[in-house]
Amino acid sequence: MKTQKLQEKSVLLDEAAMRRALTRIAHEIIERNKGIQNCVLIGIRTRGVYLANRLAERIQDIEGQAIPVGELDITLYRDDRTPSELQPDRKDIVFTEDITDKKVILVDDVLFTGRTVRAALDALMDNGRPQMIQLAVLIDRGHRELPIRPDFVGKNAPTSRAEIIVVELKEIDQQERVTIQEKIEEA
Template identity: 55%
Template sequence: MANDRRGDVGGEGTGLPDHELLSASDVTRTIARIAHQIIEKTADAEHVVLIGIPTRGTVLARRLAAAVAEFGGTEPAVGTVDPTLYRDDLRRRPTRALEDTQFPEGGVDDALVVLVDDVLMSGRTVRAALDALSEHGRPRSVQLAVLVDRGHRELPIRADYVGKNVPTSRSELILVSLTEIDGEDRVSIRRGAGE
C-alpha cells in the first residue's frame, strides 16, 4: 500500500481509478536524474550525507546514494531521521509507530546534508525533520530532494531537487509505491480522496 503522508490508503474509498503519474521506469529515470543533479551541486563538498525521512524517503535516500556511486560520484553516507516527535500538528494527525533515527558513523557535523522525502506538500514534515536534525549535529548546509512536489506549501520551504512537480487540489492524494515496501515502483494520483 502506498502512503500519502496521512496514512496508508490502499486502493479503496473513492470509486475512482488512480491515475499513474510515474511508471516503474519513470521512477528509475527520475532517481537517476536527481542523482546526477546531486553530483553536480555537491562536487566540491567533502562530506555529503543523504538523510531519508521515513518511510519512503529512507528507501529513496539509499537508492540515490547507490545511483550517485554508479554515476561516478563518491557514494554518500546514508541515514534516517524520524521527525514525528518534532511535528507541530501531532494532536491533529493519527499516531504511528516511531521509526529509528540513524546517522552514519561520521555524523552530520560540517556535512552537506541532503534530506530526502517522497512527497513535499505543506513543508511541515521537512520543518520537523530540520528540527530533529539540529538535535543531532550541525551540518554545514542542508538541501532537500523529493520525488514529487505537489504544492500547497504552508511554510517557506522549497526543494533543491524535484523529480516531478504535480499541481494538485487538496482533495487529491499522491500515492508513492516503492518496490522495497510496496512490491512495485509507481507514483499515482487519486482524485477526490483527500480533505
Template identity: 65%
Template sequence: MPKAVVLDGDAMRRALTRIAHEIIERNKGIQECVLVGIQTRGADIARRLQERIEQIEGKTIELGVLDISLYRDDLSTKQDEPVVQKPEFPFSLQNRTVILVDDVLYTGRTARAAMDACMDVGRPSRIQLAVLVDRGHRELPIRADFVGKNVPTSTEEAIVVQLEEVDGTEQVIIEEKQ
C-alpha cells in the same frame, strides 16, 4: 482508486538518476555530503539515490535514516501514538551538507520537522532537500532543491508513492481523497 498514474517504474528510475546527477553537480562531488532519508519512503528513496551516486561517482555517500515523529507540529492531531525510531546516523552531521530525502513535498511541515531533527543531532553547514514529487500547496516557505517531478494537484487529491520495498509495486499515482 487511481485517478492517474504520474510516474511508472521506469519514469521513477529516470527521475532518481537525474536527481543523483544534480546532487553531484550542485555540490561539486559528494565529499562533504550525506543523505538523510525521512522514514518511511524517503529512506527507501535515499537508498536508491545512494546506489545511483555510487554508480556515477565510484564513491559511497553516507546514508542515515530519520524518524521525525516527535518533531511534527501536528502530533496532537494524529490519532495513533507515535512509535519513534532512533536516528540512524553512523556519521556526524557537523559541518556537512545534509541532503534530506522524502517522497512527496506538500505543505512543507515534514521538511521543517526533519530540519529541526537534524539541527538537534549536529550543526550541518547546509541542508538541501530532494523529493521525488513536489505537489505544491506549501504552508511554510520551503522549496526542494532537487525534484523528480512537479505535479500540480488540488487539495481534494492525494499523491501516493508506491515502492517495491514497501508496496510491492513501483508507481506514483493521484487519487481522490477519501
C-alpha cells in the same frame, strides 16, 4: 453512514519514469555539490529512506565512491502532536557519523505543505549543525504552508487539495509507481 474510498485518477510515474527521475536527481546532487565530498543523504522515514538508498546507489555508480546514508524519524517533531505524546529519550537519526559540518541532502517522497520538512529540519538541528541542508523530493505537489522549496525535484505535480499522491515502492508495496488518487464516497 458514508465511507470514503480512494480511486486512482492517473499515474504520474511508472517504474521507468521513477528510475529516470532518481538518476537525474543523483546527477544534479553531484553537480550542485561539485562531487560528493563531505555530503550525506538522510532519508525521512519511511519512503524517503528507500529513495535515499536508491540515490546512493546511483551516485556510487556515477562517482565510483559511496555516499553515507542515514534515516530520520520526525515523529516526535511533528507539530500535530500533543506534549503528552512526546518522550524525552529518543533516537531520531539512525546514522553512524556526525552530521556536523556536513552537506546534508534530506530525501523525501512527496513535498506538500512543508510541515514534514520543517519537522525534519528541527530534528537535524537537534542532532548536529550541518554546513548546509538541501532537499530532494520525488514529487512536489504544491500547496505549501511554510516557506520551503526543494533543491532537487523528480516531478512537479500540481494537485488539488482533495487529491492524494500515493508513492508505491517495491520494498514496501511490491510495485513501483506514483499515482494521483481522489476520495470517493460510498453509501
